[in-house]
Amino acid sequence: MSWELGPADLPDLARGAAILGTGGGGDPHIGRLMVAEAMRRHGPVTVLDPDEVADDAFVVPTAMMGAPTVMIEKIPRGDEATAALRALERVLGRRATATMPIECGGINSMVPLLVAAHTGLPVVDADGMGRAFPELQMETFSVYGIPGSPMVVAGDHGETVVIDTGRDNVRMEWLARGATIRMGGSALIAEYAMSGADVRRTAVPRTLSLGLRLGRAVREAREELRDPVAALAEVLSTTLYAHLRVLFTGKVTDVERRTVDGFARGRAHVTSFDGTSTLRTRFQNETLVAEVDGEVVCIVPDLICILEAESAEPITTEALRYGQRVVVVGISTPDLMRTPEALATFGPSCFGLTEQFRPVEESVPASR
Known part of the structure; x- marks a missing residue:
């Protein structure tokens, strides 16, 4: 069942996603502030249960990649992930019907929400790692047969790089990492475009709602001693x-x-x-x-x-x-x-x- 996620939910989600991120995925505080500002301007975001996504839906995951140590000082401009998604739509000749996290950890639980707030797209309550991993081929999408490319890497100077390595997701990671380093050590990406049927087959389900529940459980336990x-x-x-x-x-x-x-x-x-x-x-x-x-x-x-x-x-x-x-x-x-x-x-x-x-x-x- 779909549900709305608003600014009041973000602190709990950021905390829970950072727990699932196992120390990685980027600083969730930065992402939370960016999404809160986008929601202030554009309103809350709709989150779709994976079982609600149509088989022929076109889902484009969005994320940040790079070293978390860089992200602390190199704050995203805010529109790079949307630029990556739009560029990938042009390459594939099809408009996305939803976005989704590639991982449920840290800032990468927030990037799809930022895209959703800017575009009006819903976010699927699932991801491709069930936690955070450092490399792009390390996703359940890849494990179960989804090619990650073509993908787009977008930088904070308005540049975009299209990478297409066919079904070779390891080489895709290698090339995207090089582009990210040359963009300053962090960049925003759109990759692993897939159908709704493939989301249900390959994604770890309901990790956004799990992150929200975990963050809320910690907060309420502290409040209740x-x-x-x-x-x-x-x-x-x-x-x-x-x-x-x-x-x-x-x-x-x-x-x-x-x-x-x-x-x-x-x-x-x-x-x-x-x-x-x-x-x-x-x-x-x-x-x-x-x-x-x-x-x-x-x-x-x-x-x-x-x-x-x-x-x-x-x-x-x-x-x-x-x-x-x-x-x-x-x-x-x-x-x-x-x-x-x-x-x-x-x-x-x-x-x-x-x-x-x-x-x-x-x-x-x-x-x-």
Whole structure:
């Protein structure tokens, strides 16, 4: 059933999307402010349940790509994503009937809402990652046979680049990353144009509404002086993301972060409050693996989320700082993200990790 999303919903959605973003997807605060201003001018946005989208609908996902560290300083002008969508429409000779997120994390939960507010298009309540991933081929759309190109990369000086690599989504990512770097390290894109039937076949469903529910659950738990992490676990237990495990609590004691080849890459260490144990993470925009005292407790594609210890406010990888008191949680991904085909596209080996995927609910007891 379709529903309206307005300015009052944006803080909760930004918070929930940042949780699902596993530290990546870009700063949700920037996106929230941009969408709030667009809604002030143009009104609320209509969100479509994937089951409501007609089989022959033409859905064009929109997003930002680039290093999150760059996005903090290089704020989008605001119309680049719409320019990318319009340029792709011209290439394909067809007008979009809806837009959709490529990932549900961070600013990329907000970019399609910005496009929708500017154009009047509805947004489909689904996405192609079920979380955030750093590369364009790392999408369920790609896993299940949708070509990402032709795609358009749009910069903040009015330029657009059309990339068409046929069904080679890995090469599409490589070329688009190069264009994005030369546009200053971040850009807006339109890609993976598909039918409504393909949305239902390949997308992770209802992740916008899930992000909204998660953000609301954290806020309400804080207002009612309840444990916000327990509130998150309760909401997730009835969804495709059924299992939440607390992996570690402690203080951030070291962060190494570099912007390399269009990505924010690095490591972080968290030390337990009693000083006897250490959690280590590695990230490429998003947190990829968490090890406690040398033992892997959660690994991509399962979600690793670093939250502020008292408030459960999500902390993005570019915002990690020495001294932050945090709780680190692992969240299981939906089954369509754990198939052999999916793991071949965005499993551990795709990031150069030698560790094998093991579901977080098997690695960590529920009581931990």
